[in-house]
Amino acid sequence: MNKSEFLNKMSVRWVIALKEEAKVILDYYEMALINKKTLYPIFKNIEETHWLILSGIGRHNSAAATSYLYIISNASKWTSWINIGIAGSGKGDYGNIYLVDKIFNQNSYITYPATMPKSNLPKMSLLTTDIPITNYSSKELIDMEGSAFFDIASKLTSKEFICIMKIISDGPENNIKQLTKLRIIELLKLNLTKIAQVVSYYENLSENENQIKEKPEIFFKISSNWHFSVTQLSQLENLLRRLKVFCDNNEIMDLIKQSKSSSSVINSLNNKIKTNKVNWSDI
Amino acid sequence: MIETIYIEKKIKNHPRTKSILKKFKKSRFIEIDKYAEIFNKRNQNFRIQKANPNLILAHKNDGFVLRTPEGFGIGSSKNFYFSHMYNCIYDCRYCFLQGMFSSANYVIFVNFEDFDASIKNVIDQNINYKITFFSGYDCDSLALENVTGFAKHILPIFQQYPEVEIEFRTKSIQREPFMSIEPMENVIMAYSLIPDLMSSSLDNKVPSISKRIQVISDLALRGWKIGLRFDPLIHGKDWKFLYEDLLEKVYNSIPLEAIHSVSVGPLRFPKKMFKDIFNLHPHEPLFTSPLYSNDGIISYDTNIEEEMSVFCKNLTLKYLDNSQIFRCYA
Numbered sequence: 381m382n383k384s385e386f387l388n389k390m391s392v393r394w395v396i397a398l399k400e401e402a403k404v405i406l407d408y409y410e411m412a413l414i415n416k417k418t419l420y421p422i423f424k425n426i427e428e429t430h431w432l433i434l435s436g437i438g439r440h441n442s443a444a445a446t447s448y449l450y451i452i453s454n455a456s457k458w459t460s461w462i463n464i465g466i467a468g469s470g471k472g473d474y475g476n477i478y479l480v481d482k483i484f485n486q487n488s489y490i491t492y493p494a495t496m497p498k499s500n501l502p503k504m505s506l507l508t509t510d511i512p513i514t515n516y517s518s519k520e521l522i523d524m525e526g527s528a529f530f531d532i533a534s535k536l537t538s539k540e541f542i543c544i545m546k547i548i549s550d551g552p553e554n555n556i557k558q559l560t561k562l563r564i565i566e567l568l569k570l571n572l573t574k575i576a577q578v579v580s581y582y583e584n585l586s587e588n589e590n591q592i593k594e595k596p597e598i599f600f601k602i603s604s605n606w607h608f609s610v611t612q613l614s615q616l617e618n619l620l621r622r623l624k625v626f627c628d629n630n631e632i633m634d635l636i637k638q639s640k641s642s643s644s645v646i647n648s649l650n651n652k653i654k655t656n657k658v659n660w661s662d663i
Numbered sequence: 664m665i666e667t668i669y670i671e672k673k674i675k676n677h678p679r680t681k682s683i684l685k686k687f688k689k690s691r692f693i694e695i696d697k698y699a700e701i702f703n704k705r706n707q708n709f710r711i712q713k714a715n716p717n718l719i720l721a722h723k724n725d726g727f728v729l730r731t732p733e734g735f736g737i738g739s740s741k742n743f744y745f746s747h748m749y750n751c752i753y754d755c756r757y758c759f760l761q762g763m764f765s766s767a768n769y770v771i772f773v774n775f776e777d778f779d780a781s782i783k784n785v786i787d788q789n790i791n792y793k794i795t796f797f798s799g800y801d802c803d804s805l806a807l808e809n810v811t812g813f814a815k816h817i818l819p820i821f822q823q824y825p826e827v828e829i830e831f832r833t834k835s836i837q838r839e840p841f842m843s844i845e846p847m848e849n850v851i852m853a854y855s856l857i858p859d860l861m862s863s864s865l866d867n868k869v870p871s872i873s874k875r876i877q878v879i880s881d882l883a884l885r886g887w888k889i890g891l892r893f894d895p896l897i898h899g900k901d902w903k904f905l906y907e908d909l910l911e912k913v914y915n916s917i918p919l920e921a922i923h924s925v926s927v928g929p930l931r932f933p934k935k936m937f938k939d940i941f942n943l944h945p946h947e948p949l950f951t952s953p954l955y956s957n958d959g960i961i962s963y964d965t966n967i968e969e970e971m972s973v974f975c976k977n978l979t980l981k982y983l984d985n986s987q988i989f990r991c992y993a
């Protein structure tokens with residue numbers, strides 16, 4: 381697949397707080413710093429299907445970076461958004477990775493991610509705090525970005541396209557003071573296979589949605605040959621989506637080649653639908 | 664396999680909650696305040712959720728029993744419905760639920776006793792009318808019976824009111840509790856059917872037509888009253904042949920004296936609902952049919968609707984009385 385074929389096929393956007401958390405991801409998905417002055421460091425792969433922003437620590441940074449990446453990378457409504465990083469935990473196993481299925485912050489505001497990938501990864505709830513917490517008590521996962529990332533990402537896309545994964549890096553028996561940059565990189569590396577499996581689900585989700593939602597190619601050809609009003613463009617798009625199920629592009633062009641006006645195009649396409657009898661034995 | 668079950672705190676200790684949760688030992692349980700925190704929120708995608716839906720156990724606060732829409736019924740002067748559940752384990756391409764909810768998770772309301780009270784109240788208030796209740800308008804009434812036990816729970820109420828009809832409408836092949844209890848004259852086991860060829864394309868995750876006919880036959884032989892719901896009527900190439908095949912097969916497999924009623928209903932969607940469903944499935948062959956917008960409703964051309972309804976009615980008249988046949992417009 382060449383670059384243009386990849387473009388708009390699937391898209392994944394990563395929001396990660398620290399460069400140590402991002403390093404393994406950047407290497408694996410072959411992303412490099414973009415050649416442009418930006419508010420936050422931004423990376424992308426050659427195909428421009430994966431983009432990653434280093435947000436820095438904290439909710440405000442995460443929210444701002446998510447919005448910023450959305451704009452800079454021209455993300456679509458069917459872009460998958462991923463936040464991954466280390467987290468403290470009073471319950472889970474050190475070094476293990478978890479999918480987040482409940483997010484709350486210290487204001488008690490609770491949100492729930494939607495459908496998750498069918499995966500063997502265990503799930504946990506995430507508390508996002510504004511200050512580092514070392515009283516882990518019974519908390520499942522604790523971070524400083526997750527809730528803000530989710531709040532903003534869920535304004536940019538459908539909730540099914542948003543994923544938060546956390547790797548337990550500290551807890552009652554693993555002092556945060558012993559956490560080094562190298563150890564963070566190692567924790568990510570140890571979980572890379574699992575991460576890639578989950579991300580593969582989100583890549584497919586994005587690609588499938590793109591195939592379902594993208595305008596038929598012939599739409600652009602027809603709309604550039606006749607002058608359509610905004611209402612007519614919407615009608616044209618709907619008609620073409622329906623016709624594409626049982627006609628190829630040549631058949632469609634044959635139907636409208638004599639049309640003198642946009643209304644005539646719409647009428648011709650409507651007439652084709654009007655006479656269609658679905659052949660259920662072909663489906 | 665349900666991966667996650669959300670449980671409203673208010674009903675977490677309800678005996679029915681506990682009994683349902685026992686059936687999902689491997690699921691993850693998450694406590695929530697209100698089911699609306701998860702269900703039908705903005706920015707959700709019904710189609711994607713349908714691939715891996717979760718379960719929500721909730722408490723319903725009001726609206727237990729409602730009047731059916733105009734044009735929905737099988738002969739009674741007043742018709743009511745109730746739904747102990749939102750959404751369905753099946754995924755039928757013409758189903759209005761996919762346009763009604765943005766979420767495909769299943770919601771089960773566990774406070775069945777409040778449904779009981781509302782049903783009794785409606786019966787008391789309509790003592791001079793012939794009334795019919797429809798179970799499961801916002802779901803399939805029996806598909807999750809082995810989890811909810813709702814039909815088993817609600818049937819004794821209707822034993823107390825033999826003059827009041829209740830219809831369980833389903834596409835499932837659920838036999839219990841009906842095979843284990845004595846048939847009741849006022850209970851209608853109603854089955855939605857479309858021709859086999861169309862069903863294999865449109866009725867996703869649904870038992871095959873032949874399996875459904877087998878269960879209908881078994882229940883009829885056991886003594887239960889049967890409703891046949893050719894609703895929606897689906898158009899397409901050879902539709903006459905396909906419907907003739909279906910109707911003949913059904914009428915020749917079931918003891919005719921067991922048939923309570925037959926209804927035929929056209930394929931219809933409110934315009935906004937159709938738009939949402941079409942956006943979810945723009946490549947669906949069903950939507951390449953000649954569908955038109957008329958007075959805010961998307962449907963086949965009136966001539967097609969009429970021709971299909973009359974065709975099915977005439978075929979049915981070979982086996983049943985005209986008084987048993989109804990046209991449904993809702």
